[in-house]
Amino acid sequence: MNVKPTKPATGLQKCTxxxxxxxxxxxxxxxxxxxxxxxxxxxxxxxxxxxKFLVHGAAIGDEPGLFxxxxxxxxxxVANAEGFGWNLAALRDKELIFIDAQPSPDLVxxxxxDLGGMLAVLGAQASKFGVRRIVLDALDVVLxxxxxxxxxxxxxxxxxxxxxxxxxxxxxxxxxxxxxxSPNREPSFSYLQFMVDCAVVLKHQVITGISQRNLRVQKxxxxxxxxNESPFxxxxxxxxxxxxxxxVSGMSNASKERVSSGVERLDTMLGGGYYRxxxxxxxxxxxxxxxxxxxxxAEAACLREERTLFVSFDADSNEVVRDLTSVGxxxxxxLESGCLRMFSARTVTGSAESHLVRIxxxxxxxxxxxxxxxxxxxxxxxxxxxxAHGMSERLIDWSKSEGITLFCTSQxxxxxxxxxxxTSLQVLTLADTWxxxxxxxxxxxxxxxxxxxxxxxxxxxxxVRELILSDSGVTLADIYTAGGxxxxxxxxxxxxxxxxVAVEEAEIEGRLKRVRLDAEEAELEVRVKSLQTELVAxxxxxxxxxxxxxxQQRRSDRGDNKMRELRGADPTDGEDK
Amino acid sequence: xxxxxxxxxxxKLTIYVAGDAVNSAQAIVNLGAICREHLPDRHxxxxxxxxxxxxxxxxxxxxxxxxxxxxxxxxxxxxxxTLRDTERVLRALDLGLAS
Numbered sequence: 001m002n003v004k005p006t007k008p009a010t011g012l013q014k015c016t017x018x019x020x021x022x023x024x025x026x027x028x029x030x031x032x033x034x035x036x037x038x039x040x041x042x043x044x045x046x047x048x049x050x051x052k053f054l055v056h057g058a059a060i061g062d063e064p065g066l067f068x069x070x071x072x073x074x075x076x077x078v079a080n081a082e083g084f085g086w087n088l089a090a091l092r093d094k095e096l097i098f099i100d101a102q103p104s105p106d107l108v109x110x111x112x113x114d115l116g117g118m119l120a121v122l123g124a125q126a127s128k129f130g131v132r133r134i135v136l137d138a139l140d141v142v143l144x145x146x147x148x149x150x151x152x153x154x155x156x157x158x159x160x161x162x163x164x165x166x167x168x169x170x171x172x173x174x175x176x177x178x179x180x181x182s183p184n185r186e187p188s189f190s191y192l193q194f195m196v197d198c199a200v201v202l203k204h205q206v207i208t209g210i211s212q213r214n215l216r217v218q219k220x221x222x223x224x225x226x227x228n229e230s231p232f233x234x235x236x237x238x239x240x241x242x243x244x245x246x247x248v249s250g251m252s253n254a255s256k257e258r259v260s261s262g263v264e265r266l267d268t269m270l271g272g273g274y275y276r277x278x279x280x281x282x283x284x285x286x287x288x289x290x291x292x293x294x295x296x297x298a299e300a301a302c303l304r305e306e307r308t309l310f311v312s313f314d315a316d317s318n319e320v321v322r323d324l325t326s327v328g329x330x331x332x333x334x335l336e337s338g339c340l341r342m343f344s345a346r347t348v349t350g351s352a353e354s355h356l357v358r359i360x361x362x363x364x365x366x367x368x369x370x371x372x373x374x375x376x377x378x379x380x381x382x383x384x385x386x387x388a389h390g391m392s393e394r395l396i397d398w399s400k401s402e403g404i405t406l407f408c409t410s411q412x413x414x415x416x417x418x419x420x421x422x423t424s425l426q427v428l429t430l431a432d433t434w435x436x437x438x439x440x441x442x443x444x445x446x447x448x449x450x451x452x453x454x455x456x457x458x459x460x461x462x463x464v465r466e467l468i469l470s471d472s473g474v475t476l477a478d479i480y481t482a483g484g485x486x487x488x489x490x491x492x493x494x495x496x497x498x499x500x501v502a503v504e505e506a507e508i509e510g511r512l513k514r515v516r517l518d519a520e521e522a523e524l525e526v527r528v529k530s531l532q533t534e535l536v537a538x539x540x541x542x543x544x545x546x547x548x549x550x551x552q553q554r555r556s557d558r559g560d561n562k563m564r565e566l567r568g569a570d571p572t573d574g575e576d577k
Numbered sequence: 578x579x580x581x582x583x584x585x586x587x588x589k590l591t592i593y594v595a596g597d598a599v600n601s602a603q604a605i606v607n608l609g610a611i612c613r614e615h616l617p618d619r620h621x622x623x624x625x626x627x628x629x630x631x632x633x634x635x636x637x638x639x640x641x642x643x644x645x646x647x648x649x650x651x652x653x654x655x656x657x658x659t660l661r662d663t664e665r666v667l668r669a670l671d672l673g674l675a676s
Binding site for chain 1 (some may be wrong): 593627
């Protein structure tokens with residue numbers, strides 16, 4: 001019960017109802033010592049609301065209550081409320097007094113009458129038990145007996161004056177005409193609405209085949225209140241109202257801790273993983289491995305020994321586990337150890353709102369740190385647009401305030417375009433991290449791709465990656481761009497192989513060239529050697545030639561000299577012959 | 578259950594009134610007149626003020642005033658209001674007196 005205490009400064013004392021959401025909407029509950037009118041169609045939960053108000057007063061607030069049943073018998077009301085665990089049997093006739101005041105069906109009227117008898121009885125009972133709270137359930141039944149408008153007004157005025165005088169906090173319930181939630185068809189009701197200090201309208205509508213309950217505070221004298229319709233649910237503990245809690249600072253402590261996505265490369269792309277307590281959204285067409293990514297996240301969480309709740313709106317829990325095993329994600333052991341809890345919402349019918357309450361309850365019971373909802377779109381489709389928005393908001397606010405990491409997938413149908421991403425899922429743009437998985441149709445193949453659309457507060461890769469599923473799990477591969485085309489699948493593989501071959505070829509060619517160069521070098525060296533030898537030979541030959549020439553010269557010189565000597569006519573050392 | 582007219586049975590009536598409210602006073606007057614005319618010497622009337630005897634009102638399930646209950650003969654009959662329409666009251670009392 002996180003209800004703020006009544007503020008005396010406002011001058012208006014408030015009386016908590018024990019219905020958490022309602023006390024939040026009205027900032028403290030119903031006006032103390034005043035009268036509240038609760039209007040609603042058949043089966044809208046009026047009696048349960050009123051009864052809870054009394055039970056709370058009796059059990060917790062130490063304020064005995066009086067329940068006046070004009071329509072259903074008290075025994076039946078007690079029996080019907082058995083399932084809520086309020087322990088009415090123990091309270092009855094001590095702190096909680098029931099009075100059967102159903103008019104007998106064969107009642108004959110003749111002339112004017114009033115509610116004097118009722119006030120006398122109520123007065124006596126109230127003082128006997130020290131009653132502080134009173135419920136007049138289905139007052140319209142009695143009002144209908146009164147012959148004319150004037151009499152109805154007169155009796156209502158009498159009743160109201162009496163209640164004020166007794167300073168009882170009163171809840172009057174009354175049926176509204178049909179499903180419209182508007183009580184204005186009955187003039188006496190409108191009078192009643194003006195008379196009371198607080199008026200609450202309960203609505204039970206069926207929107208596209210799905211039941212939806214809403215509560216709205218119509219007026220509250222002297223107090224501020226949430227004027228919007230708040231969806232509610234009649235659940236295990238009675239009346240449960242979902243209120244969008246405003247994100248007060250301190251309520252959610254933004255964690256800097258990262259949690260793994262279960263896919264190593266995706267963690268790298270996100271700069272380390274998702275933030276703890278963040279809301280992660282995966283969008284994609286059917287079959288783009290959204291559930292598989294949910295599975296990797298859940299498995300990673302369980303391996304960290306964090307309690308995880310896996311809510312599937314599409315398939316049965318066992319099917320999910322089996323299907324994920326085929327891609328190397330083994331949730332079975334975690335399911336057995338109790339770390340993982342699976343909930344197949346498909347098997348449970350109910351309004352979108354009731355699913356939210358159920359998920360919250362399950363998560364709280366289980367002590368969940370991570371919640372996976374696959375896919376959230378099936379769920380939000382069950383609600384109309386406005387309530388879907390509010391619901392997603394509440395889901396995210398709730399998970400943030402509890403520090404739960406929320407992982408949602410959302411299915412896009414074939415008609416959805418990129419625009420749809422922005423509109424129908426506008427609520428989900430509240431997500432902190434948004435990953436889109438897609439198909440790329442190319443060369444007769446469908447290949448999965450993954451890209452990060454946004455990730456608040458984390459540096460993230462802008463690259464599209466190919467998502468490959470195998471027996472050993474999920475891997476992300478680089479994709480090739482060639483000639484402006486993105487290559488994936490077989491084409492990527494071909495390209496990879498072609499690249500590999502090209503590298504090999506280049507290597508071989510290089511080696512070949514080196515060998516050839518070596519050969520040429522060797523050849524040149526040989527040639528250099530032979531030329532050197534030849535050179536030496538030439539030199540030798542040359543010197544030989546020089547020597548021979550000198551010798552001959554000398555010999556011929558000597559011969560000349562001899563001849564001159566013999567002739568004796570020329571000098572002996574003559575230059576030429 | 579209407580007894581044969583030849584042998585009139587005793588009729589026990591209880592009227593619940595709310596203090597001195599106008600319609601309660603009217604009901605007492607009207608009831609007196611009806612009984613004098615149609616049930617001479619065979620009726621008893623008890624007047625219960627719910628403000629003085631709220632326990633009686635609770636145990637008898639009387640929440641509207643004035644309320645007339647035919648206590649005997651059984652089964653009980655109930656009429657609420659000032660009893661201004663004699664014919665209707667006689668029919669509702671179911672004693673075979675209505676014309």
